[in-house]
Amino acid sequence: xxxxxxxxxxxxxxxxxxxxxxxxxxxxxxxxxxxxxxxxxxxxxxxxxxxxxxxxxxxxxxxxxxxxxxxxxxxxxxxxxxxxxxxxxxxxxxxxxxxxxxxxxxxxxxxxxxxxxxxxxxxxxxxxxxxxxxxxxxxxxxxxxxxxxxxxxxxxxxxxxxxxxxxxxxxxxxxx
Ligand SMILES: Cc1cc2nc3c(=O)[nH]c(=O)nc-3n(C[C@H](O)[C@H](O)[C@H](O)COP(=O)(O)O)c2cc1C
Numbered sequence: 061x062x063x064x065x066x067x068x069x070x071x072x073x074x075x076x077x078x079x080x081x082x083x084x085x086x087x088x089x090x091x092x093x094x095x096x097x098x099x100x101x102x103x104x105x106x107x108x109x110x111x112x113x114x115x116x117x118x119x120x121x122x123x124x125x126x127x128x129x130x131x132x133x134x135x136x137x138x139x140x141x142x143x144x145x146x147x148x149x150x151x152x153x154x155x156x157x158x159x160x161x162x163x164x165x166x167x168x169x170x171x172x173x174x175x176x177x178x179x180x181x182x183x184x185x186x187x188x189x190x191x192x193x194x195x196x197x198x199x200x201x202x203x204x205x206x207x208x209x210x211x212x213x214x215x216x217x218x219x220x221x222x223x224x225x226x227x228x229x230x231x232x233x234x235x236x
Pocket of ligand 1: 067069070071073074075076077137138139140141142172173174175177178179
């Protein structure tokens with residue numbers, strides 16, 4: 061199974077990217093490609109820009125990556141209860157090309173943050189709105205208190221209960 065995985069963050073030190081990397085190690089039988097949304101940077105969406113210049117090619121490249129995958133694993137960073145501007149911008153441009161951004165792919169949705177909330181707000185937003193964009197959410201999990209529960213040097217989740225929950229969350233991809 062070909063899995064496309066990414067953090068919905070443009071931080072070079074993204075904790076969600078750490079989580080994505082760790083999650084990919086729990087899918088040993090899958091061909092997991094981790095992409096960086098910085099490679100799909102576009103100007104801030106504006107209808108004026110779209111009318112003048114069309115949709116940047118990066119939107120099509122992103123949609124093509126999704127099209128080529130059998131499933132997606134996405135970890136959402138939370139900024140003020142919402143998507144990061146970087147991901148929202150990528151998503152908005154992509155949706156102008158194809159509103160079915162997630163293209164009927166099964167998706168595992170994750171999130172993490174340093175706080176006790178674990179970016180649950182943005183995760184709920186992503187889960188609840190996915191069907192508008194042809195996303196089939198199989199399971200979701202937020203990891204709270206990232207720095208308490210994750211060893212960044214080793215790149216591993218250290219809390220055994222959370223490891224078990226993450227394995228359970230990813231299990232639809234193991235069975236597929
Ligand atoms: C502008 C801004 C707003 C933030 N808002 C939230 C928030 O609403 N909830 C939360 O849990 N963390 C919030 N944070 C902290 C982020 O969770 C933290 O920076 C985290 O590292 C972001 O994920 P990333 O490292 O994958 O980019 C915020 C950070 C910034 C810079």
